Amino acid sequence: MVRRLDSNLWVVAVIALIIMFFNLGSIPLLDPDEPVYAETPKEMIQFNEFLSPRIYGEYWYDKPPLYYWLVTGAFKVFGMSEFSARFPSAFLGVAGVLALYWFGRELFNKRAALAGALVLATSIEYFYLGKAAVTDITLNFCLTLALLGFITKRYYVMYIFTGLATVAKGPVGFLFPGAVIFLYLAATSRFRLLKEMKLLTGIGLFAVTALPWYLFMYSVHGSTFIDTFLGFHNVTRFTSPEHPELVVWYYFIPVLLLGFFPWTSILFQSVWVSLTQSSQESNRTLLFLNIWAVFIFIFFSISQTKLVSYILPMYPPLALIAGWYIDRVWGLRARRTAWPVILSVLSALLIAGMFASLELFPALTNGVGITAVLFSVMALCSIFFIWKRQIGKAFWVQVIGMTLFSMVLVGMLFSGVAPYFTSxxxxxxxxxxxxxxxxxxxxxxxxxxxxxxxxxxxxxxxxxxxxxxxxxxxxxxxxxxxxxxxxxxxxxxxxxxxxxxxxxxxxxxxxx
Missing domain, CATH: 3.40.190 (D-Maltodextrin-Binding Protein; domain 2)
Structure with a gap:
């Protein structure tokens, strides 16, 4: 059903656009990942070949082509630049936030959807990757639409975006939605939903979306494509560490604590309350969101290759859970003691870490100083408003604080260290x-x-x-x-x- 745009949607759009697009092209491409996702589209244009990705003039099978195609389109429209290489990520980063609001107001209500969308937009890892020329935001957007399509019974949306996720990243594009949906159906004993999921036409729609490129690559490159893409870049990376020093079971715990900042301060309360105190009406939706987030976390914790960006797909469900929680406590008179305490501790740790980095990067002095003031004011104002039981004001303080930090991050911090991370x-x-x-x-x-x-x-x-x-x-x-x-x-x-x-x-x- 088509919905009339509301004022909240415009607020979400403006904030997301500022965060994602501020100074987007001002920083050089950072080694080694960003240049890969710019060089391959450049060679697609150079060789006039858009189906078989190349790098250094040679075919390579590291990733499916969806992000390359998007960057190629941006190169054609805006010219070859850092802005163009990052444009698809930033655009889909904004689109993902808007989609979360759009679905969130149907799943809960407008205020919960507003809070959830802005939690996502202002989480450090989300807007960091949204401003980077990498594939993670593209995959995240497709998975988000696929899984929200399922829980809102828009099954054709689910199949189409599952197919696009497969063209964005490979087998995880259909394995993740399939696993999350199966676990949800098992947990709720609702396998009868399979009858209404339009499986035959849906599988056909998925196949039309996902398979043509894979069939083309196999027909042209044969077993080399299968062995390299599926064998090495998927199976081997899951079972064998690409970076052995990172293979520790707790790797993604600090990643999540930092990446979801500042909303880590309500993360554990949100999840706990969503599992123990939700109403019957919202219980199944919240259970689905928790299964979605936990599955992603466990899957990549088991994986032998670990990178910071891997757990990004758990941020949308966590943001919706946090939004639901913020809406729930917005008008309550009880004080939320843990929220300001955790926020203050995390802010202090981040500030201390940034000051420690000045020994290596003295050019960051001004940016770190401004960040320290920004985080301190954000924490102090949040403490004050939560003590006064004004949850809404505390929420907006953090949204505004993180929007300003996203600008400092690109305008001062990244620019200060960029020479050490670019060629x-x-x-x-x-x-x-x-x-x-x-x-x-x-x-x-x-x-x-x-x-x-x-x-x-x-x-x-x-x-x-x-x-x-x-x-x-x-x-x-x-x-x-x-x-x-x-x-x-x-x-x-x-x-x-x-x-x-x-x-x-x-x-x-x-x-x-």
Whole structure:
């Protein structure tokens, strides 16, 4: 049913747009992930081939193409830039917040939907990834629409967005909705719902949406595509750690505590109350949202490869639960003691961590100082309003505080550390010094950004391979590396090269 737009929707839209699009293109692409998702669309345009992704001129099968297609479209419309590479994430970040409000007011009410949507928009991890040229927000948007489509009985929406999620990220696109829905049906003994889910036409709709690209890739690339995409990038990454040092069972606990800030201060209360004190009318919806969030958390805690962004799909259900809780306590006269206490502790820890980082990045001094004041004022005002039993004002203080922080994050913090996390500046140095013909050896971590900003692919050098590359290079050769890699060279190896340019911790070496 089509709904008339209301004032709350406009408030949510304006806040989400400010958070996601403020200074979106002001920061260079950050190594190594963002340049990958810009270089591949650039090569799609260069080779005029949009179905088989390439990088460095070679086919590769790391991710399905949905985000590449979106960036390609942005490149066509806005030109090739950092803004264009990030535009799909920012756009879908805003769309995801609006969708949460749209569905939330049907599942609960307008105030709960408003609170839930703004909780999502102002959570650190959500708006951080919404401003990044990576695939996570695209997957998150599709999964959110698929699962909210199920719980509101919009089954065709569910099937279409499950298919799009599969084109965005692979098998998790249909495994996650399938598992969450199955667990919900089992927990509520409602398998009879399968009869009304239009399974035959729905599966057909999913197949039409998801399968054509996979069938094309198999027909063109055969078992190489299956072995690499499904075998390595999905099964192997789940069963074998890509970063062994991160394989600890509690990895995602601090990620969630920080990533859901400042709403971590009500996270545990929200979940507990939603499971123990909800009304019969909202009980099943809240149970579904809890199953959704918990499944994502457990799945990736079991996975051997762990990255901060993996648990993003649990943020929409947690935001709706938090929104429902805020609406529930909005008019109650009882004080919420845990809320301001947890917020104050987390704010203090974040401020302390930022000040500790100044030893490595002194350029962040002004940004860290402003953030410290911002978080302190936010915590103190929240304490005051919660003590006065004015929950609504405490909520808006945190929304406004985090909206301002999102601007400080991009305008001052990211800009201060960007030179240490991008190859853009060393690439510009290189273009003025390269002779146009000698071989170029590039460290693997820097290669995507170097290729994007120079149009030179270079020869990839993996960790610990730089000494061999320096010793074995014949004739004149260039090396693009980091200071840490250069320091690993022995004195005789350093004598074979000279430093011709530096930008932050990136270096250009030349062997003549």
């Amino acid at each position: 853009k500046y060393i690439a510009h140095e290189f273009t003025g010094k390269y002779d146009g013909k000698s071989p170029v050896y590039v460290m693997k971590f820097l290669r995507p950004g170097f290729a994007y900003y120079t149009d030179i692919y270079g020869i990839e050098v993996k960790a610990m391979e730089l000494p061999a590359a320096v010793n074995n290079a014949q004739g004149k050769a260039y090396f693009v590396t980091q200071q840490a890699d250069y320091k690993e060279l022995t004195e005789p190896e350093r004598m074979k090269v000279r430093i011709v340019a530096e930008a932050a911790d990136r270096m250009i070496l030349i062997k003549e």
